[in-house]
Amino acid sequence: MSLRFAVLSLLDIEPGSGYDLKRRFERSVHHFWSASHQQMYRELHKLHGEGLLDCVEEIQDGRPDKKVYSLTAAGRGALEAWVAKPAAAQKIRDPFLIQVFAGHHLPPAQMRAELQRHLSEHRDKLATYEAQNARFYRRPAEQQQKLWISHQPLLLGIETEKTWIRWAEQLLARLDAEIADRDTAG
Incomplete structure (x- = not known):
């Protein structure tokens, strides 16, 4: 469940493509939450399908078109509602x-x-x-x-x-x- 909110949080800071998001994830959230490239893309598609993200295709010369995702008002609302809820403390499992x-x-x-x-x-x-x-x-x-x-x-x-x-x-x-x-x- 937290991957969806990690994605929403990163896109709240700045819109980006799946590739951009994965790079940002690795430089920030990755030190306390892990996700594969495939999980990230699945979550982007799911969030877009739920109306929490907008997606605009940018045409690129000599490369495949790039999908740039950004939060919708509903996405920002979902993020704000989730952040307001108490989070359970996690136990070490090593x-x-x-x-x-x-x-x-x-x-x-x-x-x-x-x-x-x-x-x-x-x-x-x-x-x-x-x-x-x-x-x-x-x-x-x-x-x-x-x-x-x-x-x-x-x-x-x-x-x-x-x-x-x-x-x-x-x-x-x-x-x-x-x-x-x-x-x-x-």
């Missing part, structure tokens, strides 16, 4: 954390290798988020002011990744100490 929970069944070196792999992925994600954050601050001041609240999920993502990395580094240190203890004892 299969890796279940593996850590049952990690006493693995040798520390094996758990360490898996943790190191996840740590690398989280460091990459943090780098991506920080690059997106830097792009936000390169926007003109009036755009930053208009979109400051839309920027907050990215800031939460940055803090979440920093916390995850700090937690993983502490766990790695503990695993390293346990491995060293076993090596000296064995």
Whole structure:
């Protein structure tokens, strides 16, 4: 259900084609909501069919015509009504954390290798988020002011990744100490 409102939110900021929308999605909403290219296009067609989006075809030289979507008054109303509703807090659902929970069944070196792999992925994600954050601050001041609240999920993502990395580094240190203890004892 939230993909429809992610699409409406992005088109509320600026009209665009499916391609434009996908690029904007990847630079903003993607850090807390995922959708495939196909899901995005299906949602655009569905929203257009429901009268929540207008669609204008722009003729392009040497390329297929481009469909540019924008919110209708009904689309803006649906978005405003949805935003006004309370959202349920989400619980963490991470299969890796279940593996850590049952990690006493693995040798520390094996758990360490898996943790190191996840740590690398989280460091990459943090780098991506920080690059997106830097792009936000390169926007003109009036755009930053208009979109400051839309920027907050990215800031939460940055803090979440920093916390995850700090937690993983502490766990790695503990695993390293346990491995060293076993090596000296064995």
